[in-house]
Amino acid sequence: MARCRQCPAKTRQFIQWVLALALFMFFETLSGDAILPQLVLAKVCNSGNKHSSNQTNVNDWNLSLASELECDETSKEDVTRATDWYNVIVRDNSIASMLTITMMAVASDAIGRKPIILLVVTGIALDRLAIALSPSLSILHYVHTAAGLLASRVTFYAVTFSAVADTSSHQTRSKDYSCVEAGGFIGLILGPYGGGILVNAFGLKAPFYASSIGCLLILLYVTAVVPESISSDQRTHITCSCQQVTAFCQVTQDVVGDDVESTKLLSPEKLRRNNWMALTPLGSLFNLFQSRSRLALTSMLFFNWAALQAFSFTLPLYAKYMFNWGAYQTVSQLGKLRV
Numbered sequence: 001m002a003r004c005r006q007c008p009a010k011t012r013q014f015i016q017w018v019l020a021l022a023l024f025m026f027f028e029t030l031s032g033d034a035i036l037p038q039l040v041l042a043k044v045c046n047s048g049n050k051h052s053s054n055q056t057n058v059n060d061w062n063l064s065l066a067s068e069l070e071c072d073e074t075s076k077e078d079v080t081r082a083t084d085w086y087n088v089i090v091r092d093n094s095i096a097s098m099l100t101i102t103m104m105a106v107a108s109d110a111i112g113r114k115p116i117i118l119l120v121v122t123g124i125a126l127d128r129l130a131i132a133l134s135p136s137l138s139i140l141h142y143v144h145t146a147a148g149l150l151a152s153r154v155t156f157y158a159v160t161f162s163a164v165a166d167t168s169s170h171q172t173r174s175k176d177y178s179c180v181e182a183g184g185f186i187g188l189i190l191g192p193y194g195g196g197i198l199v200n201a202f203g204l205k206a207p208f209y210a211s212s213i214g215c216l217l218i219l220l221y222v223t224a225v226v227p228e229s230i231s232s233d234q235r236t237h238i239t240c241s242c243q244q245v246t247a248f249c250q251v252t253q254d255v256v257g258d259d260v261e262s263t264k265l266l267s268p269e270k271l272r273r274n275n276w277m278a279l280t281p282l283g284s285l286f287n288l289f290q291s292r293s294r295l296a297l298t299s300m301l302f303f304n305w306a307a308l309q310a311f312s313f314t315l316p317l318y319a320k321y322m323f324n325w326g327a328y329q330t331v332s333q334l335g336k337l338r339v
Helices: 002-029 035-049 076-111 113-133 137-150 153-167 173-202 206-224 242-256 260-265 268-274 281-288 292-323 327-338
Strands: none
Touching (some): 002 173, 002 206, 035 137, 035 173, 076 113, 076 137, 113 137, 113 206, 173 206, 281 292, 292 327
């Protein structure tokens, strides 16, 4: 009887987490993908008329939505410079995220899912606001790189999937994961469209302000509505003691079941020698290469996302130079691709 009473509560909690992910993906992609490279290109074009993009003028810090206008005519040199800047900005942000994502995921096992989610959403909100206010590309680069240490789309995804695993059973986990993916992709598709509409109506900076405000609304929603998915007695403690390593090993072996390769990999002896190393990207890669099935699955995901992201990052600047496409035309094509 008590078990039946818990079902509606767990279902409601699952829906709340899926809705949080869909809203986050919508507001996060509202100013990403096609909009950020267009802003970089606009700053490159404007810097050619005003001053060098490596210089900062304190008077450029303003809240004007139309202070960065889309370039009507784009030269090959402008596109080349914008591509170089955009590659550096995205690369350093990704590296910063890679350095901390494992630690953030492990920290969610120790302190709960909600604190990490709130930290990520706060970081995204501050990052989008700082990008909109950045007077130069160099400051935009530093701000976006620093934000990558605390806030990334992948971290939100990882913690949300962990929260869904906390609230679902083994029988329904695959179905629940599919629903989470569907919610995330709805936000991933609709977000760029919303950003293109805002650019046409208010200018290139409008999506970044809207994204920042939207993340603050998500912050309030998660704080007030979404419950914590992992109870205090289920949380692990991040220590270097052999007892905690053994406990972590036992909990993880319950998850992997009879997978012989994973069981050997998660033996207390190995974790005792490399428990802190496992929190770093190198430790994650080392663990990845110890399991053939895990390596094969990760390789497939890597090539799939590499192809998708390469197209998403290349299309905006290429289409602007070749066809003089604006932000809305570009995000329309990206939306069709994702559908």
